Amino acid sequence: MARFVVDVMPKREILDPQGKAVLGALPRLGFEGVLDVRQGKRFEIEVEGEPSDDLLAQVRKMAEILLSNPVIEDFEVHVEEHTVAEIAQEEGR
Amino acid sequence: MARFVVDVMPKREILDPQGKAVLGALPRLGFEGVLDVRQGKRFEIEVEGEPSDDLLAQVRKMAEILLSNPVIEDFEVHVEEHTVAEIAQEEGR
Secondary structure (H helix, E strand, C coil): CEEEEEEEEECCCCCCHHHHHHHHHHHHCCCCCEEEEEEEEEEEEEECCCCCHHHHHHHHHHHHHHHCCCCCEEEEEEECCCCHHHHHHHCCC | CEEEEEEEEECCCCCCHHHHHHHHHHHHCCCCCEEEEEEEEEEEEEECCCCCHHHHHHHHHHHHHHHCCCCCEEEEEEECCCCHHHHHHHCCC
16 A cells, blocks of 8 residues: 655745634744744545555646645645654654 | 644544545546545744754644644644745746
8 A cells, every 4th residue: 555645735925814824823822933834735645556656646646636726736745654643643642 | 944844634533524525536537546535734834943852842832732633633743844835846836
């Protein structure tokens, strides 16, 4: 089984109201010195077979067609061995 | 300036309707062999100062208090030099 991650973020020139809301809330919670926050999406995708350039190209196609809106979002695709759930478990949360 | 990424994902035992919707749509778009899709959030956070254990601990606290709901979500925090926008630009998209 191959695991891929697709990260999708609003383009730099696009307003990001969710990120701005977080940025505004941080000082009220006592966090100082934060310059910017952008909020996007993360997809963890499990595919049959071993990681390969061919599978990576397929996942990139999914990102282009379904997971992102290329007019307002950038995306990045990579192979990832460990899910966030696994890392959190290792760290004992 | 230090850049951190906070990845927030639904816990394994929590239903993820957005991920399931993507999983259901993929075969209709001609993508076969996808076993699972989970959808979560990615935050790109810029903080004053150089990356340090102290700043990392602060961002972890933000993730706990504001960016995730620990009842239903896991999170992971790391330093990241390049944003998704920068990577997409390098790849010529």
